[in-house]
Amino acid sequence: MLKTINCTVNGRAMELQVDVRESLLDMLRNRLHLTGTKQGCGVGECGACAVLIDGETLDSCIYLAVWADGKDIVSIEGLTGADGSLSDLQQNFVDKGAVQCGFCTPGFVVSATALLEKNPNPSKDEIRRGLSGNLCRCTGYQKILDAVESTADQRRNK
Amino acid sequence: MYQINGYFEASTIKEAIDYLAGNENSQVIAGGTDVLIKTRERKSGYTDKDLVGIMRIPELKGINLDDDGNILIGSTTTFTEVEEDEIILRNIPSLSAACGSVGGPQIRNIGTIGGNVANGATSADSASTLFAMDAVICLEGPEGKREMPIKEFYLGPGKVAMNKGELMTQIKILKENFMCFKGHYIKFSQRKAMDIATLGCSIMVKTTGNKIDELKVAYGVAGPTPIRATEAEAMAKGMEITAENLDLIGEKCLENASARDSWRASKAFRQQLIRELPKRAIKIALGGGE
Numbered sequence: 001m002l003k004t005i006n007c008t009v010n011g012r013a014m015e016l017q018v019d020v021r022e023s024l025l026d027m028l029r030n031r032l033h034l035t036g037t038k039q040g041c042g043v044g045e046c047g048a049c050a051v052l053i054d055g056e057t058l059d060s061c062i063y064l065a066v067w068a069d070g071k072d073i074v075s076i077e078g079l080t081g082a083d084g085s086l087s088d089l090q091q092n093f094v095d096k097g098a099v100q101c102g103f104c105t106p107g108f109v110v111s112a113t114a115l116l117e118k119n120p121n122p123s124k125d126e127i128r129r130g131l132s133g134n135l136c137r138c139t140g141y142q143k144i145l146d147a148v149e150s151t152a153d154q155r156r157n158k
Numbered sequence: 159m160y161q162i163n164g165y166f167e168a169s170t171i172k173e174a175i176d177y178l179a180g181n182e183n184s185q186v187i188a189g190g191t192d193v194l195i196k197t198r199e200r201k202s203g204y205t206d207k208d209l210v211g212i213m214r215i216p217e218l219k220g221i222n223l224d225d226d227g228n229i230l231i232g233s234t235t236t237f238t239e240v241e242e243d244e245i246i247l248r249n250i251p252s253l254s255a256a257c258g259s260v261g262g263p264q265i266r267n268i269g270t271i272g273g274n275v276a277n278g279a280t281s282a283d284s285a286s287t288l289f290a291m292d293a294v295i296c297l298e299g300p301e302g303k304r305e306m307p308i309k310e311f312y313l314g315p316g317k318v319a320m321n322k323g324e325l326m327t328q329i330k331i332l333k334e335n336f337m338c339f340k341g342h343y344i345k346f347s348q349r350k351a352m353d354i355a356t357l358g359c360s361i362m363v364k365t366t367g368n369k370i371d372e373l374k375v376a377y378g379v380a381g382p383t384p385i386r387a388t389e390a391e392a393m394a395k396g397m398e399i400t401a402e403n404l405d406l407i408g409e410k411c412l413e414n415a416s417a418r419d420s421w422r423a424s425k426a427f428r429q430q431l432i433r434e435l436p437k438r439a440i441k442i443a444l445g446g447g448e
């Protein structure tokens with residue numbers, strides 16, 4: 001069964017035909033070819049598929065595509081500048097060595113973006129809590145936490 | 159792709175009820191953090207369904223005080239919304255804490271308190287606190303509206319007293335069940351996030367001086383459904399708050415519990431938690447800290 005939805009993806013308004021069985025993750029990857037968003041577990045455990053929906057971080061693997069109707073969706077591709085330059089947070093992920101295999105990174109960047117938006121001065125514990133829905137098999141997390149913390153510091157001192 | 163037959167987005171309560179009552183194959187879906195997982199796992203009864211979305215029904219959302227000072231929580235209010243709500247924080251902070259202990263941010267941003275209760279799990283983080291506050295479940299169906307105490311709502315593991323075509327609209331917390339009470343929720347789990355409680359304990363306590371006027375102790379995962387430790391509650395009335403009495407209360411709590419072995423923890427370990435957690439929760443609720 002197909003349904004027509006209207007939504008904004010990374011700033012672009014669009015009308016799409018989606019299957020009711022489709023997840024938002026399927027829609028982003030397979031219809032829009034936005035493959036920055038990853039599928040890890042597919043059941044809301046790992047956060048690799050996190051995207052911003054109306055500014056909140058959500059797991060797109062357990063979000064039906066039809067629910068995107070009327071929503072403002074931002075995937076990892078929408079966080080970089082129009083010229084492809086990295087956001088300050090992404091740059092800090094690079095500088096702090098918070099990326100190893102990189103599979104979890106889009107989800108972490110998305111969740112951390114939402115976290116800093118909501119709470120520009122998070123404590124260490126608040127950062128941990130804000131990222132607790134994202135798993136990483138490589139980094140041991142510390143460098144990811146460092147990247148988020150320095151982003152908050154830099155933004156404060158700007 | 160999910161193995162779903164169809165999807166209907168309801169925009170009013172009536173639309174949802176009409177669809178649910180008129181379609182044998184229908185299944186309500188709110189935030190989807192439970193239903194979609196079960197569909198993904200192809201759990202029997204959760205595939206090839208005609209899903210009815212209820213997240214866009216305005217009457218089901220939000221938290222309000224009614225004219226009598228009771229708290230009304232719309233069933234599709236998300237965990238994040240409950241956790242951060244002013245009315246909840248001011249009057250029943252233990253429910254804020256309980257909702258804040260669910261999963262991780264992504265789950266809390268879309269999972270709903272109504273779904274947490276409607277799926278009938280004993281481990282539901284919000285359920286023990288709602289039990290401790292004798293919450294009232296408000297349902298609406300083709301035959302009209304009805305209300306029932308939460309302890310009658312839970313029939314067994316995964317089983318709740320909702321008829322075909324019925325929708326949970328609100329969770330009501332009566333003023334008399336939170337005014338003058340102090341509460342605290344402890345989720346005991348192996349990880350700080352993204353975990354299911356090994357045992358959950360929520361208490362509400364009313365005191366005069368150093369005496370307990372009223373105590374309510376509720377548990378998740380101490381039985382097939384959330385439970386209240388009614389024996390201990392009766393005994394606690396009028397008791398002086400001393401270390402010995404708290405021990406007696408903790409011991410007595412076992413009388414209503416039927417903890418089991420699971421891979422998460424043994425029965426004996428859960429029993430120890432059943433004894434221990436209410437003591438800690440009472441002390442923290444009364445400002446003793448731990």
Ligand code: FES
Pocket residue numbers: 038039040041042043044045046047048049050059060061062
């Ligand atoms: S792929 Fe969505 S949470 Fe893991």
Ligand code: FES
Pocket residue numbers: 098099100101102103104105135136137138139
């Ligand atoms: S960098 Fe490999 S999973 Fe996180």
